Amino acid sequence: MSKALTCFKAYDIRGELNSQLDEEVAYRIGYAFATELAAKTVVVGGDVRLTSAPLKLALTAGLIDGGAKVTDIGMAGTEEIYFATKHLGVDGGIEVTASHxxxxxxxxKLVKAQSVPISGDTGLNAIKEAAEKLSDAFVAERMAFYTNDQTPDPDAFFNGKAHIDSAKLVASDQYVQKDCMEAYVEHMLSYVNLANFTPLKIVVNAGNGAAGKALDAIEARLQQNGVPLEFVKVHHQPDGTFPNGIPNPLLPENRADTAEAVVNNNADFGIAWDGDFDRCFLFDAKGQFIEGYYIVGLLAQAFLDKEPAAKIIYDPRLCWNTEDIVSNAGGIPIKCKTGHAFIKERMRKEDAVYGGEMSAHHYFRDFAYCDSGMIPWLLVAELVCTRQQSLEKMVEARIAAFPSSGEINSKLKDADAALARVTETYLPLAKAHEDIDGLGLEFGNWRFNLRKSNTEPVIRLNVESxxxxxLMEQKTAELLAMIRDE
Incomplete structure (x- = not known):
């Protein structure tokens, strides 16, 4: 190949369409995945984006030519691929998604057998190199064999027209379509006791992404079992044009529709998902967004109620609330570097029942140590019912005990210089110091974590007391002034 593939990142593949990622690149990735992993069976799925289906077909053609039999589960969230990879016992899984x-x-997003993640040093770099080494002539010949349009129109591709002929994939006898939804729903509901649920009204906002289909299937099973949960659905239908904007509830400007629906419908709480629903975000009965940090504590409590003395993994950006809950419940708190590859690896090593990040990624031992956007809200709903306490009340108490700034990003000319200024000033005063992930310092009744971005000149600050x-607000302002004093 004449140029390097720039869509390969540290933990996954992401790129601008047609300039960094197109059907030819997808073919290369599929071929390289199959050959590098010696994968004979692979499951694939795709989110609702118009380009996901065309890319998935090209990826599948590459997988087949690389020697793999492919099972396509259709339009699906990332966690459905995680589930299907383990459930079907295949050699790997790939979800075509750009999430938010x-x-x-x-x-x-790529995984090996048993849904073990693939990142840079655990196979992703090797797949990249193998994809780049494929000759242009070979790729052109194979793409021509599978294509239904000898002169592909990039604009047609961008609008969802596949150039790969799916009939040729079927004719290869190496491609099957399979629905795993029934087994997936059964697994999701295994985390809760349906008898524990009392009547709740819940607003759900799929953001026109892939979550709506999965939620409908879960709702149908709940109704069959007489579980009294009522769902108010917002932007529910999958639509790859995203008429209501890209689903990314982490952005404050994207929360209003969920918050308003909670208030207007007098709901008990609200849920919003990102596009591939591997993250879920919660709102209380007043429509207030709940920071992911406090959800980690709630989920840790939910598991420790059922499995005392279990191990809980959490990231070091904000941690006192989680440590307090886990320790008081008799669990074992274990701090781990931020990032899904690190969390999953540590969970496997420790056999931890649950791992959580403040970024709304939640990981579960019985879900192949993978993250899910459906399991968290089910556990929270059960907790609301069993404790007979509103989500708002449970979270209010924890925020009061351990108030936090949330993550504050500062874009700088020189992030290293800012980190050096803060270290020089605060390290001599600290009562405790850690460098698990960035600079973590404790000062008795307050602490902070400061870490640089790996991809941009940004530094991220979290403060709690x-x-x-x-005190938390004062120290946050003090640190930000020093960080931004360039």
Whole structure:
């Protein structure tokens, strides 16, 4: 190949359509995945983006030519691929998704057998190199064999027209389509006791992404079992044009529709998902967004109620609330570097029942140590019912005990210089110091974590205190002034 593939990132594949990622690149990735992993069976799926189906077909052609038999589970969220990879006992799985990225992007998330993640040093770099080494002539010949349009129109591809003829994939006898939804729903509901549920009204916002289909299947099973959960659905139908904007509830400007629906419908709480629903975001009965940090604590409590002395993994950006809950419940808190590859690896090593990040990624031992956007809200709903306490009340108590700044990003000319300024000033005063992920310093009744971005000149600050909001706010302002003093 004449140029390097720039769509390969540290943990997944993401790129701008036609310039970094197109059907030819997808073919290369599929071929390289199959050959590098010696994968004989692979499951594939794709989110609702118009370009996901065309990319998935090209990926499948590459997988087949690389020696793999492919099972296509259709339009699916990333966690459905995680589930199907383990459930079907295949050698690997690939989800075509750009999650919350802009409309002119797409990408892929890749796992090995048993849904073990593939990142840079665990196979992704090798797949990249193998994909680049494929000769242009070979790729052109094979793409021509599978294509139904000898002069592909990039604009047609961008609008969802596949150039790969799916009939030729079927004719290869190496391609089957399979629905795993029934088994997936059964597994999701295994995390809760349906008898524990009392009547709840829940707003659900799929953002026109892939979550709506899965939620409908879960709802149908709940109704069959007489579970009294009522769902108010917002932007529910999958639509790859995203008429209500790219689903990314992490952005404050994308929360209003969910918050308003909660208030207007007098709901008990609200849920919003990103495009491939591997993250879920929660809102209380007042429509207030709940920071992911406090959800980690709630989920840790939910598991420790059922499995005392279990191990809980959490990231070091904000941690006192989680440590307090886990320790008081008799569990074992284990701090781990931020990032799904690190969390999953540590969970496997420790056989931890649950791992959580403040970014709304939640990982579960019985879900192949993978993240899910459906399991968290089910556990929270059960907790609301069993404790007979609103989500708002449960979270209010924890925020009061351990108020936090949330993650504050600062784009700088020199992030290293800012980190050096803060280290020089605060390290001599600290009572405890850690470098698990960035700079973590404790000062008795307050602490902070400061870490650089790996991909941009940005530095990320998190501050928390022990039951002292003014102190937390004062120290946050103090640190930000120093960080931004360039």
């Amino acid at each position: 990225n802009p409309i002119n992007y797409n990408g892929m 022990k039951a002292d909001i003014p």
